[in-house]
Amino acid sequence: xxxxxxxxxxxxxxxxxxxxxxxxxxxxxxxxxxxxxxxxxxxxxxxxxxxxxxxxxxxxxxxxxxxxxxxxxxxxxxxxxxxxxxxxxxxxxxxxxxxxxxxxxxxxxxxxxxxxxxxxxxxxxxxxxxxxxxxxxxxxxxxxxxxxxxxxxxxxxxxxxxxxxxxxxxxxxxxxxxxxxxxxxxxxxxxxxxxxxxxxxxxxxxxxxxxxxxxxxxxxxxxxxxxxxxxxxxxxxxxxxxxxxxxxxxxxxxxxxxxxxxx
Numbered sequence: 001x002x003x004x005x006x007x008x009x010x011x012x013x014x015x016x017x018x019x020x021x022x023x024x025x026x027x028x029x030x031x032x033x034x035x036x037x038x039x040x041x042x043x044x045x046x047x048x049x050x051x052x053x054x055x056x057x058x059x060x061x062x063x064x065x066x067x068x069x070x071x072x073x074x075x076x077x078x079x080x081x082x083x084x085x086x087x088x089x090x091x092x093x094x095x096x097x098x099x100x101x102x103x104x105x106x107x108x109x110x111x112x113x114x115x116x117x118x119x120x121x122x123x124x125x126x127x128x129x130x131x132x133x134x135x136x137x138x139x140x141x142x143x144x145x146x147x148x149x150x151x152x153x154x155x156x157x158x159x160x161x162x163x164x165x166x167x168x169x170x171x172x173x174x175x176x177x178x179x180x181x182x183x184x185x186x187x188x189x190x191x192x193x194x195x196x197x198x199x200x201x202x203x204x205x206x207x208x209x210x211x212x213x214x215x216x217x218x219x220x221x222x223x224x225x226x227x228x229x230x231x232x233x234x235x236x237x238x239x240x241x242x243x244x245x246x247x248x249x250x251x252x253x254x255x256x257x258x259x260x261x262x263x
Contacts, residue, residue, distance in 0.1 A: 014140050015059045018196075019119045024048060024126055025068030025093060025105055036067075036074050038126040040252065043259040047126040047246070048074065052084050055124070058137045061086050064114050064121075066105045068093040089114045101216030103223075107209040110202055117202050123195040123219075129255060130157075130194065131242040139236055143196035146234035153201055153232045156224065157194040159240040161187040189235065191220070192243045201227070 024038040033040070038048040052063070063086050067074050071092045081088035091109035093100055100108075109115045120143075122136060132138075135157075143155040164186045170179040201223060208222050227233035244255045 011137065011141065012059070014144055015061075015137075017119055018060065018140060019062040019064055019116055019121050020055055020060050020136075021064045021066065021106075021109070021115065021121045021123045022048070022051060022126060023066045023102055023105065023123065024074055025066055025071070025102075026127065027069040034070075036070050037246070039073060039077065040127075040246070042129075042255055046077070047129070048077065050129065051124060051126040052078075052086065055122075055136055056084050056086055058134055060122070060136065062116075062119070063087065064089045064091065064109060064116075066091050066093075066102075066109055066114075068097065068100070068105065091115070099216050102219040103205070103209045103217035103221070104211055104213070106219050107205050107211055110205060111211070115202070117199060120196065120198050123197065125193045127246040128193040129244040129246065130192065130238065131244065131258075132238050135194070135238070139194065139196055142236045143234065147198065150234065151232070152227075152234040153198040154224070154227045155196040155234040155236055156191050158189040158191055158235050158237055159243050160189060160237060161185050161240055162190040162243075185240075189237070191224075192238070192245070197223075 024036065026037045027035065038051075039046050041047075042050065055063075063081060065074065065078065065088065067090060071090075075090060078084075078088060091105070091112055091114035093105055093108060097104065097108075106115075110117065115121065122140065124136075139155065139157060146152045146155055162185070163183050165183060167180060167182045168184050169177045172178050204223050204226050205219075208226070209217050224233060244251075244258055246252050246255050
């Protein structure tokens with residue numbers, strides 16, 4: 001009993017020192033809809049609600065939302081967070097920031113102090129739905145253990161393989177196709193877009209992302225390679241079948257089917 005209570009106190013302390021950063025600035029353009037993608041519905045629930053409710057259920061209360069396209073719709077839906085039992089801060093991209101990229105959105109949130117620079121963070125995308133139970137608490141504890149044992153400062157969630165979206169041909173020297181596989185499973189560790197970072201990682205964002213850069217800057221292309229090069233990036237694996245990304249209309253339709261079966 002004492003060990004269980006000690007574990008609970010340890011977890012509660014981890015959660016208390018952790019903020020959740022939800023990146024919800026994307027629009028559903030590739031799905032043919034002119035709305036924030038986080039407001040799309042699956043089984044009667046909006047993606048943003050599925051995300052917030054899962055996190056709140058696991059004890060997280062401190063939330064930061066990075067918003068862009070039609071941000072008013074998202075703010076109107078979430079409000080002050082009381083209906084979820086959470087505390088809310090918003091960071092909105094400037095009006096001229098179309099195509100900024102997630103890196104600049106993150107830097108902007110640091111500059112305007114929406115992100116608390118003294119607290120670690122979980123970074124979550126509402127359109128990357130994970131079906132595994134207690135995924136967020138597992139990530140936080142895995143991250144804390146990796147940090148303690150291996151001095152890492154970031155952790156990414158990965159699947160062992162993912163479906164390649166095209167047909168693959170094996171061609172001999174004469175140009176004859178010897179084998180053809182439609183959308184094969186590529187067995188390479190693939191990031192699902194869920195991260196945990198210690199406050200020291202914010203220095204990389206401050207130093208290496210320029211808000212005046214004329215081109216989009218993706219968070220993953222700046223921060224993750226730097227951490228990996230310093231051997232400070234840990235990984236946590238989940239099953240491929242439990243990751244449901246929603247980037248295209250076909251993936252959206254698949255997610256609706258997955259959740260209808262789950263119900």
